[in-house]
Amino acid sequence: MVVRIRFHRISGSSVRLEKLPLAQGVASLLTPAALMSSILGFWCIGADFHWTNSFAISSGLLSHWQVWLGAAAVLQFCAYGLNRFGKPGRTAS
Secondary structure: OOOOOOOOOOOHHHHHHHHHHHHHHHHHHHHHHHHHHHHHHHHHHHHHOOOOOOOOOOOOHHHOHHHHHHHHHHHHHHHHHHHHHHOOOOOOO
């Protein structure tokens, strides 16, 4: 006895077109998150130089400005990549 299983084939372009609004929506949320992360990083730097009041997070991993600015860079890079993915007709150079 031979059993054949057939899968419905979906072309890559139709899958990509269905995910465009999701990619653009997530990218639009990542940019403000990167901005808030950079604001917290600069606040932490200001607290280290005693230019501002003490930073809200006094201990732990999130109490360092490098973590906040690094997170801002990663978030903005992800937003840039999702924006490039979300725009139809553009190809990577």
